[in-house]
Amino acid sequence: MPGLPPDTVENFLHWLHRHGQTERAIDRFWKPVLVSALNEDLDRISVHYAAKVFRESFLLSPQSGRMGIPSIPLSELYGAATGYLRDRGSEVSLRTSVESIAPSPNGGWLTTTGNPEIPAIPSDAVILALSFEAMAALLPALPQNPGSQALDANLAQFEHSPITGIHLWFDREVTDLDHAVLLDTTIQWMFNKSRLQPTHRSGEGSYLELVVSASRSLVPMQRQPIIDLALQELAQFFPAVAQAKLLKAAVVKEVRATYSVRPLLDQIRPSSASPWPGIFLAGDWIATGWPATMEGATRSGYLAASAVTSGLGAPRTFLAPELPAAGLMRLFPRRP
Ligand SMILES: Cc1cc2nc3c(=O)[nH]c(=O)nc-3n(C[C@H](O)[C@H](O)[C@H](O)COP(=O)(O)OP(=O)(O)OC[C@H]3O[C@@H](n4cnc5c(N)ncnc54)[C@H](O)[C@@H]3O)c2cc1C
Structure with missing residues (x-):
């Protein structure tokens, strides 16, 4: 409660054992919450980030743990962002990769993309909002300096953690729940897409998505x-599954879904400053806390x-x- 413990070599499973947590408490409380929130197994999670989930989501206030579930497909959510930018005079080029960034003879930077129809883009400032592996792949196409070598070395220490989604279409409703957390099975979360997203409703049938975070055991398995496995486990919770006819199924393995929030991660997360003046880093992997x-x-x-804005001499804060904090937590202010 008083604050977040520092990021040390200790993993959270070790911490739980050290604090006398029973296997049942670990399997049925700590694990479902953290493996889903952080997409990593307990023995690979940093104590600092495990504490952050519990402190910021559970203890801070009754509102802080609220979870949003989209009622429209994600592609529609992203589409809205593109429209927002275009309405404000931005150009958005989809399916266009940045291939290199070089100093411009006139100052600033020249960004070259893989699309020959787009001429090199001159700019005073560039924000690279890539995943860590995409950043590592682009790095050789940027000017090399000691800072870029240090960034490269840090990027090489990030690891991936997979997520698997199992999509099942049945000829009937198998549950009247919108979603559920499933204990003691490989499958962890059930989202009843037909109920949550009206566009997926069709006739008598139903569409469920099962999500498995940190799904390393599923990565080597065939479809x-x-x-x-999913059908057999799902039937333990919803017996109607055994009678229902499976019309269609899809398995989506995101092997590089997120980076692993392993112990000592904070030592390798860079700030938004990059090794190049006028170029800035973004992406969930930078040092956001x-x-x-x-x-x-x-x-x-x-x-x-x-x-x-700081680089342009007119600093502004956007965060x-x-x-x-609410209730008792008002006594424990956040420490930087
Ligand atoms: C299956 C799955 C489920 C998830 N569930 C949740 C959840 O429930 N809640 C949650 O908070 N988070 C969730 N996450 C994590 C969340 O999606 C990420 O933390 C977030 O999307 C990271 O955003 P980002 O902008 O940092 O990177 P990204 O979303 O990875 O965006 C980086 C972009 O850079 C583009 N790119 C790469 N190379 C280049 C290049 N050379 N030039 C131009 N563009 C390039 C990529 O195409 C990509 O669009 C989930 C992730 C996955 C995979």
Whole structure:
């Protein structure tokens, strides 16, 4: 409660054992919350980030743990962002990779993309909002200096953690729940897409998505054994699954879903300042103080925008204030 413990070599499973947590408490409380929130196994999670989830989501206030579930497909959410930018005079080029960034003879930077129809883009400032592996891949196409070598060395220490989504379409409703957390099975979360997203409703049938975070055990498995396992486990919770006809199924393995929030991670996360003047880093992996989440990604964008304004001599802050503490937690202010 008083604050977040420092990021040390200790992993959270070790911490739980050290604090006398029973296997049942670990399997049925700590694990479902943290493996989903941080997309990593307990024995690979930093104590600092595990504490952050519990302090910021559970203890801080009754509102801080609220979770949003989209009622429209994610592509529609992203589409809205593109429209927002275009309405404000921005150009958005989809499916266009940055291939190199070089100093411009007139000052600033020249960014070259893989699209021959787009001429090199001159700019005073560049924000690279890439994943860590994409940043590592682009690094050789940027000017080399001691800072870029240090960034390269840090990027090489990031690791991935996978997420697997199992999509099942049945000929009937198998549950009237919108979503559920499933204990003691490989499958962890059930989202009833037909109920949560009206666009997925069709006739008598139903569409469920099962999510498995930190799904290393599923990565080497073939599609059909994963579907068989999911159906067998799902039927333990929803017996109607055994009678229902499976119309269609899809397995989506995101092997590089997020970076691993392993112990000592903070030692390798860079700030939004980059090794090149006028170029700034964003992405959920930079030093936001947050784990690999949309909140972390959003904060990284605000931090990079602030760094750009500072670089232009007119500093502004964009980060939204943290949620206020409520109740007893007002006695324990956040420490930087
Ligand atoms: C299956 C799955 C489920 C998740 N669930 C949740 C969740 O429930 N809640 C949550 O908070 N977070 C969740 N996350 C994590 C969340 O999606 C990430 O933390 C977030 O998207 C990171 O955003 P970002 O902008 O840092 O990076 P990204 O979203 O990875 O964006 C980087 C972009 O850079 C582009 N790019 C790469 N190379 C280049 C190049 N050379 N030139 C131009 N562009 C390039 C990529 O195409 C990509 O669009 C989930 C992730 C996955 C994979």
